[in-house]
Every structure is written in structure tokens, then in C-alpha cells.
Amino acid sequence: MDLRIYQEDGHGNAVDEHANEPVELEVDVDGYPLADTVDFDSYMEFKPPEKPEASIKANKMVSTAASGPVSYYKKHGDDVKVHFFYLVYEEGLTAGKAGRQLGIARRTAYDWLKKDQDLIVESRDGLETKKTEKKVGRPALLNEEHKKHLEETFIDHPSATLDQAIESLTNQFSDLKVTKTTVYNFMTEKCALSFKKAHFHSKERNSPVSIEKRFDWVTRWIQTDMHYNSNCVFIDESAFHINLKRTMAWSKKGTRAEVIQPLTQAKTTTILGVISPYGIVNKRKTVGGSKMQKSIRTVTGHYFNFTASTIDVMDRHEEFKGHYIIIDNAPIHTSDNIRKFIESRGCVYLPPYSPELNPIEQFWSVVKSKLKREKLLEAETLSTRITEACQNALISDLKGFCRYSESKFETCLNKNPL
Known part of the structure; x- marks a missing residue:
């Protein structure tokens, strides 16, 4: 039990021995209940085994002849592919850089990306990508003028389809007659264009004000003992729903990819989470209570209860003594009661519009990517699937998320966009 004595400070304010004002909210599990999903104890008990540095199972020996040269190749599981495409599509890394980060051969990484992009284009535009032999002596249909026009078109309208191209x-060259395949090959080979998942950012994300705030934030905190991979925990919430689905789907060539969604309403489930380089600290689901507001957003009461339970977990484990609590500056996180409650514990608010600096943002993306691979039919299975995906997170992956966010400090110090 945490007993605090408050006294008048001479100015009409009640403060404790550390000059902290009393928190007006209190833990109310009936009014703002939270369902258990994963905490540090359960995670450590059931966490998956880490992948060895050089897995014997992951490598196979291939011989071209009895006395010929021997080469090695590595098999990669679905989790590695999910992480690879997250780094490429969500974080904007090249296939080579993403491959190096995950221990994937350069050629394999680029093969994965090319096959995925071919499937994306086929799925979206019904394009057949059958390889045909190039006819010797036939003049090229598209030239430098067409190249310049296409490059300008996609700079102005990056989400344009092949039909629109x-x-x-x-319209520009009235006598031109070309097929989709011809245009696609010309765009990818001659114009060096590739089809990627679009990134939608708010205008303020890389405004001069936001860039300056990130510079000030990093400049301040690198002078302290705060280190993402040793003494920090990261808090954030994320919304899930039963109709969470992949943006692409398989279909017969020449037919449109269609997915029939369940008739159940896409009820949103909000998961509050805390991760650290040592494991998952706390995961809770908000559920309806006597004071539940009719809103899909997490109310302050839920967040207060979750913060209190997180601090309880941290207090029970020596690993988290003296840890900083890293949190974004969303309004619900900066309310007076939340601020009073956690600032004395070493709370660090991130600068605005800076999700790259919070490792848990990457964690949520990977969890959602795993869920999109599964067919969710019943509402009651969603929570168990989320719990399963969280529980299967490797500590090495959590450390990797922390390293990635910390690597963005240099970008902020150079005042480059995130």
C-alpha cells in the first residue's frame, strides 16, 4: 500500500513531501475495467525460445557434385518475412538494408521484394506478367520522351494506376498504342519506378517546427543516462477489429481479388501495451464498465488504471527499477492526473508527430501484420489472437525495435525528416 501524507504549502495548495500535488483520480477497476492479456510474468514463462546465432536447422548444405563446391542457403520463416516487409514498406528501408538487418542474403531480399511487387501489381490491375522473348530488330515503342512524361506523371500522382498511366x-501521344505489360516493364526497367505501399503522413510530421522539437528533445536526452536498450519502457495503445485484413489477396489471373467480410460489426478492441528490451511488461484490453463512455477511444480512467497496473508490475521486478517511462504526447497521456501520477517515476514525453522514436509503434505493426495472415471469423477469437501474437514476440525483436528507434536520434540531430 502506498501511503502519502499531504500538507499545506503556504500558498493554499496540498503537496506531499516531494512537493507533488495529489492526484484527483484513483484506481477504479469497476468503472474502467481492463481485461488481462499478457504481463511480464506470463510472458517470461511462455515466451518463445530465441533464435540461435547460427541455427543448424536453418541452414542446409547443397552440393553441385560429389566433389564439387559446397554452398549454403538459409531457410527463413514467415515471421522473418513479416519483419522484412515491415521494414521495407513501413520504414522505407531498401531491400538490401532490411536484409542486412535481419540476416537475409542480399539476393534473397531483392527476390522477395520483386515477387511481392509483381503480385501487388497483378492483384491491383489484373496484369499478366508472362515473360516473352524480345523480338530482335523490333523498334522500341517507348522512348526518352515517354520516359520523361511517365516520370513527371508519377511524381505528381504517385498513386496513379497503370490504366491511368x-x-x-x-492523351499526350495520340498515335501511341501500348499494352499494360509494355508500360509496366518500361516503368520498372527504364524509369526505375517500383510499386510500394504508400505512406500517409500528416503535413505537420516534418514541418520545421516538428523537426526543431525533435532536435531539442534528442539534444536534451542524450545528455542523460537514458538508453532505449537498457533502462526504458515504452507505452502506447492500439486499436484492433475483427475485420482487420491484408491490403492484398490472392485470386486467379484475370479476376479481381475479392474478400467477403463477416457480417459482424467491426467492433474496435483497444489494447494498451508496454514493452521493454527485456520483454513485454504489460498488455491489457479495455472493456465496458459502469462508467464506460460511448467512444471507441480509450478514456482517461482506463489509461489511469493501466498506468497504475504497469507501475505495479515494474515495482515487483528488479529489472525495471529506475527505468524511464517513454510515452507520446497524445492528449489522453498528458492529462493532469496522468502527468502527476507518472512524472515522479521518470516519465519522458516524446516530441509531437514522432512515432519513429517509439519502439512500440513497430511492435504494434508487426502484431497487426501477423493477425492479417489469419482468418478471423468470430469476435471472441480476436483477443486470443492478439494475446498469442504478443506472447510470441522474441526478446531479440524487442531489442531490435529499440535499436531502430534509437538509431533515429542521428536523423533528428541532423534535422532531417523522419
């Missing part, structure tokens, strides 16, 4: 070409 062809329409733009034929």
Missing part, C-alpha cells in the same frame, strides 16, 4: 500517355 496509359491514358495519360495516349
